[in-house]
Amino acid sequence: MILIYCELTENRQIADVSLELCTKGRSLANELGTTLEALVCGEGLDGMESQLYPYGVDQVWKADDARLSPYRTLPHFAVLSKLIAERRPDIVLMGATCIGRDLAPRISSRLRCGLTADCTALEIGAYEDKAKQKQYENILYQIRPAFGGNIIATIVNPETRPQMATVREGVMKKEVSDPHYQGRCTRLDADAYLAEEDECVRIIAREIEQRKINIKNASIIVAGGYGMGCKENFELLHQLAQALGGEVGATRAAVDAGFAEGERQIGQTGVTVRPKLYIACGISGAVQHRAGMDQSGKIISINTDPEAPLNAIADYTIIGDAVKIVPQLITCYQKNKK
Amino acid sequence: MSYKIVVLVKQVPDTQNVGPDAMNADGTVNRSALPAIFNPEDLKALEMALQVKDKFPGTTVTVLTMGPERANAIIRDALSRGADKGVIVSDMRFAGSDTLATSYALACAIQKIGPCDMVLGGRQAIDGDTAQVGPQVAEKLNLPQITYAEKWVDISGSRIRLTRRLDNGVETVEATLPALITVTASAPDCRYPHAHRLLACAKAQAEMWNADAISPDMERLGLKGSPTKVKKIDNVVLAHKEGQRVETTETALNGLVVSLMKDHIIG
Numbered sequence: 001m002i003l004i005y006c007e008l009t010e011n012r013q014i015a016d017v018s019l020e021l022c023t024k025g026r027s028l029a030n031e032l033g034t035t036l037e038a039l040v041c042g043e044g045l046d047g048m049e050s051q052l053y054p055y056g057v058d059q060v061w062k063a064d065d066a067r068l069s070p071y072r073t074l075p076h077f078a079v080l081s082k083l084i085a086e087r088r089p090d091i092v093l094m095g096a097t098c099i100g101r102d103l104a105p106r107i108s109s110r111l112r113c114g115l116t117a118d119c120t121a122l123e124i125g126a127y128e129d130k131a132k133q134k135q136y137e138n139i140l141y142q143i144r145p146a147f148g149g150n151i152i153a154t155i156v157n158p159e160t161r162p163q164m165a166t167v168r169e170g171v172m173k174k175e176v177s178d179p180h181y182q183g184r185c186t187r188l189d190a191d192a193y194l195a196e197e198d199e200c201v202r203i204i205a206r207e208i209e210q211r212k213i214n215i216k217n218a219s220i221i222v223a224g225g226y227g228m229g230c231k232e233n234f235e236l237l238h239q240l241a242q243a244l245g246g247e248v249g250a251t252r253a254a255v256d257a258g259f260a261e262g263e264r265q266i267g268q269t270g271v272t273v274r275p276k277l278y279i280a281c282g283i284s285g286a287v288q289h290r291a292g293m294d295q296s297g298k299i300i301s302i303n304t305d306p307e308a309p310l311n312a313i314a315d316y317t318i319i320g321d322a323v324k325i326v327p328q329l330i331t332c333y334q335k336n337k338k
Numbered sequence: 339m340s341y342k343i344v345v346l347v348k349q350v351p352d353t354q355n356v357g358p359d360a361m362n363a364d365g366t367v368n369r370s371a372l373p374a375i376f377n378p379e380d381l382k383a384l385e386m387a388l389q390v391k392d393k394f395p396g397t398t399v400t401v402l403t404m405g406p407e408r409a410n411a412i413i414r415d416a417l418s419r420g421a422d423k424g425v426i427v428s429d430m431r432f433a434g435s436d437t438l439a440t441s442y443a444l445a446c447a448i449q450k451i452g453p454c455d456m457v458l459g460g461r462q463a464i465d466g467d468t469a470q471v472g473p474q475v476a477e478k479l480n481l482p483q484i485t486y487a488e489k490w491v492d493i494s495g496s497r498i499r500l501t502r503r504l505d506n507g508v509e510t511v512e513a514t515l516p517a518l519i520t521v522t523a524s525a526p527d528c529r530y531p532h533a534h535r536l537l538a539c540a541k542a543q544a545e546m547w548n549a550d551a552i553s554p555d556m557e558r559l560g561l562k563g564s565p566t567k568v569k570k571i572d573n574v575v576l577a578h579k580e581g582q583r584v585e586t587t588e589t590a591l592n593g594l595v596v597s598l599m600k601d602h603i604i605g
Contacts, residue, residue: 073483098505102485105470109441109477114565117468127569152572160565201482201513208507220604244604269467277603287574298603312578316594320586332595
């Protein structure tokens with residue numbers, strides 16, 4: 001059995017990242033010939049299961065209690081760790097969000113099972129432990145770039161269950177498998193899961209900021225790397241994005257250098273995007289960055305370095321300084337638009 | 339009132355500057371081939387601890403790391419910035435530890451250090467970005483965890499109030515000590531070393547503890563205690579596209595824009 005821990009948005013919808021994991025979980029469950037289950041913890045969850053069934057969830061577990069909303073580590077930990085102990089899933093998937101990255105490691109420690117953070121692909125396959133001369137079938141391959149992006153590592157947990165992984169929002173595709181799919185829903189008795197000592201952290205205040213920047217759904221992205229040189233040059237990318245009706249993205253190096261806000265970061269530890277058009281300006285193309293944009297429809301790479309790895313996956317390569325070329329593109333576009 | 343604080347720190351390879359000999363043939367990291375730095379978020383955790391010490395004299399700050407002897411460099415750095423004591427747990431038997439085995443060894447070492455009010459650490463280390471060790475240590479010590487902390491706003495008796503930086507905002511929480519706190523990148527930078535302490539700490543040595551010193555269950559250490567195995571390591575192969583080179587002339591750039599408009603990729 002595969003279990004998805006579902007997160008809720010501020011307006012009590014199942015978060016996209018969780019629906020993406022349900023989609024992936026369904027296809028893994030089909031491959032393994034097993035069932036897909038989902039846990040939702042929160043308050044006011046009536047009817048929530050109907051959001052999950054179309055993604056092929058066979059069984060929804062609901063823990064509906066005031067102590068579970070908003071999210072706090074210990075109450076959610078109590079419910080999830082106990083449900084895993086009862087249901088013994090083979091695989092548990094969670095979003096690599098503030099919540100999933102807080103909860104998953106505590107669960108893995110309690111259950112002494114392996115956990116891989118920020119996977120970019122999940123597959124099923126065999127594993128041979130040569131030292132122990134043991135063969136394992138139907139193992140979850142947890143695949144992620146590692147170590148400065150120089151390598152792609154395939155991680156397995158042959159001996160321990162569940163096999164746990166976190167995945168960032170946007171990495172997997174969200175797809176309804178059957179709009180009329182009918183699963184079952186069971187309410188968990190929260191009192192049987194929660195204890196007094198789970199209350200030792202209290203939330204005093206929450207200031208939720210509306211997401212101002214939404215690059216995930218932009219159909220055109222103009223992205224800049226460290227090669228843009230400075231924050232002022234990033235302003236050119238904003239001008240091009242505005243002209244084309246797109247958004248500005250950035251590499252981790254550009255964000256770390258202060259050229260752009262963290263919400264704009266594209267890649268393994270940022271957002272994964274699939275726009276119609278991706279214009280990469282001064283981006284060399286580390287594997288972590290490519291993991292977040294290589295499924296874009298068309299890619300234009302503007303770089304002074306003809307050997308930049310990003311050029312290899314680009315549909316169009318322009319060898320030159322983006323600071324000069326971006327204004328030229330704006331002029332060309334405005335001229336042709338009329 | 340004073341507090342006993344342990345700060346978990348890590349010496350990390352500077353992943354911004356990776357050379358060709360950075361990986362061993364078996365896919366593990368060749369740490370000796372890389373420049374080593376103080377993990378940036380751990381420095382921020384140290385600052386948070388030192389701010390508690392500023393406010394509550396008598397507070398002691400112990401920095402703890404797992405690593406080779408050369409990790410003394412970051413221990414000295416921490417001491418020169420105001421930490422009181424450094425401990426390195428180091429043993430060949432820790433080799434091959436994943437986050438679970440690492441957190442187990444660290445939790446055993448914290449128990450040996452003795453009862454403490456706060457365990458602090460960076461949210462994540464730049465060589466793995468997993469953010470797992472903090473919550474795993476918290477679970478092993480049965481402490482509540484407060485992740486992504488930005489600053490503490492109030493401490494009185496055994497109550498601490500902190501702000502946390504989340505994906506979509508800021509949360510203020512109050513917890514009962516003892517607790518484990520992980521500190522995020524937006525927290526204040528660490529103060530510089532004191533000049534007089536730099537000299538005094540130039541030759542300081544951390545206490546070195548081997549596996550026997552922290553009296554663990556040996557089965558839970560190193561490769562044996564690590565449920566995650568690396569199945570394979572692939573070099574990054576670029577899926578090569580037959581891309582088109584566009585010259586930087588006005589005619590060529592204009593041609594590109596026109597063709598994208600014709601295909602309705604831009605409108």
